[in-house]
Amino acid sequence: MASGVLKRLIPALALSAAALTVQAGESITLASTTSTENSGLFGYILPIFEKASGIQVNVVALGTGQALDVGKRGDADALLVHDRAKEESFVAEGYGAYRKDVMYNDFVIVGPAADPAGVAGAKTADEAFAKIADSGSTFASRADRSGTHAAELRFWKAVGKDPEGKPWYKASGSGMGATLNMAAGVGAYTLSDRGSWANFKNRQDLKILFQGDPQLYNPYGVILINPAKHPHVKKAAAERFIDWITSDAGHQAIADFKLNGEQLFFPLKAK
Amino acid sequence: MGGFSQAFAEAFVLLWRFDAQVLEIVLRSLQVSSLAVLIGTAVGLPLGACLAVGQFPGKQTAAVIINGFMGLPSVVVGVVVYLALSRSGPMGEFGLLYTPSAMVIAQVVLVVPLMAAIARQVVEDAWRNYQEELAALRFGWWDTVRVLLHDCRFSLSVAVLAGLGRAMSEVGAVMIVGGNIDRATRVMTTAIALETSKGDLPLAIALGIVLLVLILLLNAGAFALRTTVMRRFE
Structure with a gap:
């Protein structure tokens, strides 16, 4: 009985496997x-x-x-x-x-609407990053060698800060969406490309706090x-x-x- | 939390409308995982039975290893299969990476230890009961394996269902070796991961509910089949 079912099942599955690979x-x-x-x-x-x-x-x-x-x-x-x-x-x-x-x-800097670091008042993206580091506000980093992560590291370097290992620096090691979910969850700042942000639905308290600087060109x-x-x-x-x-x-x-x-x-x- | 009621509403709409895209993803999940479980059944159940019946040095160690491999993280399997199938890897010439075949291979690696471990336990218990009879019949170990597999086929359906459950619910391996390509290698779990990363949590949970309903239906079907067949044999 069971083997009868199996005999009929195998060709069906083989066929479905073939259908899977046909493009x-x-x-x-x-x-x-x-x-x-x-x-x-x-x-x-x-x-x-x-x-x-x-x-x-x-x-x-x-x-x-x-x-x-x-x-x-x-x-x-x-x-x-x-x-x-x-x-x-x-x-x-x-x-x-x-x-x-x-x-x-372009990239945008998003963060909690209360903006504890005062990023919204920054004149350049460099200054925004310096404000985050100086105030020790929580920052969620991609930390996954992505293009966005590389851009973020360039900003820290430009303002002479090394956030690695600091308690306020959360290295998520994941994609933009997961990092935005993290930032939304803990009320952190993060750097996002505009496209991912525009399509991101779980914003909670996050909003764009800094944008439009030519440094954020991507x-x-x-x-x-x-x-x-x-x-x-x-x-x-x-x-x-x-x-x-x-x-x-x-x-x-x-x-x-x-x-x-x-x-x-x-x-x-x-x- | 309004999120949950919204998720249930969305799940209901998805199921109700029979959304073509969702249907395609569901079918692909079923095809990939059922093929993996079929291969897993052909390999894992005899392997488990041999481990139960066979007498060889290191038998205990083999049993411990197989049991331990039940907990193999799917992401590790994904990376290993990725390296094997990559163009720069040993099986690169077949060009299987980022195809459904790669996903089947990864899931086979995942389900074989699980199915073998369950089969080993089930068959060993049965063997303890019939050991003397089988010995009296002068059955060789291979015949013993065959008889016991046949005799335990109803209990072994648990192994098959466990394998199917693991294959359909894992995300780490298929994400890496399949690439979550739209209309090519996107399955239920990778679609859920994608919607989560877009922050569309209600849609992610809705797809999760669809997946759960599907697994429940498969289990109910297996249960019903088992009951009818067993009745016929009694």
Whole structure:
């Protein structure tokens, strides 16, 4: 009896396994950041590209550092990340074939509405970070080698503070969303990209306290994984995506993406 | 807390509307996990029975190891399978990373020790009862394993259900090896993690309720099947 059931079950499952792996047409793997995925940008622009090209883009959303690692190992065809210094050394070391500018958005400093550090009165982002450190206000850090984490570390360095190990500095070691959940939970300050913040629903007492400083500029670049290093990279399909997202059509799609009526990403003309 | 009532309302709406996207994710969860449990059954139950019946040095140690592996953190399994399937890893040429197949492999690694450990306990208890009869029949150890597995098949359904429960509820491994890719490798648990990270806690809990309802239905189905089949045999 049981074996009879099993005999009928096995072909059914084998079939379902086959159905799992079938993908219509060509596809590429794009390792990107949580900021682009969580904001809903990909959900908006990728169907436009897929319709035009017939190429499906499989997005794996990670932090920038992790996405670069995945690229180094050859587990993606292209990267869309935001840490220009690391992106350039990634290409220089031969892991990437080339890098192109795609778009930018900006970081915002969010924190408890009461603003114990007085960040809202700061004139520059540097000053805002210095105020947080000087007042010893709780700060939730990504601490995950993401692009946002790298930006945050640049600010601490610029104002000569070393928050590592301080009781007010909470290293969450997790994504933007988890870090925002933490900041909301304990009433901490944190640095967020505007897209993740705009799409974040569990704000509780958090609000944007500082924004608009040119220091908070956050550019994104696209990189083709070097086919010379990883021969299995789907070069043709990945290049079609790169060409599209840096073209006028791609830029238009990026500019058209709005959340609650607000444009979150701004196309960058290639130099 | 208004959050919970909102979550239940959302869960109800999700189930009621039969939301196509949610349905697709539910089906993928079921496919991946049932395939993993099927393989786990084929490997884990005989393995457990052999550990129960076999006489070999280090048997106790093997039993302790298998029991210990029940507590294997899924995220560790995820990292290990990731390194194995990565293009730079030993099985890189197959290009399995970030596919449902990778998720099945990771879940097999997770459920085999659990299913083997339960099977070992169940079969060992039965073996103690029938040891003399089986010896009198001059059964070899392999025949003993087969007879006991067949004889314990109803009790062993617990092992299968436990495996299914673990496979469907774990998130650490499938997140790493599957990548939570929309329309490709997104399953219930990774979707819940994603909604949590977006701060949409009511939707996260709603999906959790859907997952729980699904696991309860599977268990109820298994229970009903077991009852009818057992009645027929009595």
